[in-house]
Amino acid sequence: MVRSLFEYIAPPLSSGEISSTHDVRGIHAVDCPLAQWITEMLGSGEHALERPSEKNLLKMRTYAEKFAAKSGTYLHPDHEVTDVVVEGLARHIEEVGKPLCPCNFYPDKAAEATLRRWICACDEMQIYKYCHCLLFVNPEGLPITEYLPDDHEGRQIYGLVTDPHPEKGRALRHRAGVPEVVADDAAED
Ligand code: SF4
Numbered sequence: 001m002v003r004s005l006f007e008y009i010a011p012p013l014s015s016g017e018i019s020s021t022h023d024v025r026g027i028h029a030v031d032c033p034l035a036q037w038i039t040e041m042l043g044s045g046e047h048a049l050e051r052p053s054e055k056n057l058l059k060m061r062t063y064a065e066k067f068a069a070k071s072g073t074y075l076h077p078d079h080e081v082t083d084v085v086v087e088g089l090a091r092h093i094e095e096v097g098k099p100l101c102p103c104n105f106y107p108d109k110a111a112e113a114t115l116r117r118w119i120c121a122c123d124e125m126q127i128y129k130y131c132h133c134l135l136f137v138n139p140e141g142l143p144i145t146e147y148l149p150d151d152h153e154g155r156q157i158y159g160l161v162t163d164p165h166p167e168k169g170r171a172l173r174h175r176a177g178v179p180e181v182v183a184d185d186a187a188e189d
Pocket of ligand 1: 085100101102103118119120121122123124125130131132133134135136
């Protein structure tokens with residue numbers, strides 16, 4: 001099951017000040033923090049992580065369901081994918097007070113949490129409607145790539161995936177190319 005989850009997760013956008021050692025394909029089994037976290041969570045070893053509180057899990061689950069409906073996307077048809085991402089977001093609430101995207105590497109999580117760009121729903125989602133964690137996807141479980149720049153990793157990996165509901169979402173579409181933006185419907189406290 002872990003391998004299939006690795007295969008699901010795409011690397012983040014290599015843009016702005018996000019520091020990433022990931023390449024297009026090498027991330028999944030080597031560096032991806034989410035993959036490492038999945039391994040620990042699903043494993044029975046001594047390093048298995050403590051589960052976030054039910055309160056925070058419910059908070060992020062509810063947020064994900066509401067944002068999916070609002071943005072014209074769907075939660076992943078494989079519920080385990082959604083569960084893993086929701087748990088990662090809830091864990092970040094407990095670690096740094098904000099639901100930072102669990103699919104990125106942050107040199108300094110606390111510093112990143114003071115910014116807006118990778119707090120779910122991140123700038124990339126609000127601008128391009130692209131969720132590299134596969135939390136918000138089309139009915140087939142693919143991330144929407146229609147609005148991404150042609151050279152974006154998401155387009156390279158998934159090809160062109162059209163938006164099933166172009167009338168919804170992309171609240172910050174007008175901010176494409178602007179590195180620091182503020183959205184109104186992030187899962188802030
Ligand atoms: S919307 Fe952005 S922050 Fe939220 S799970 Fe998807 S990629 Fe991560």
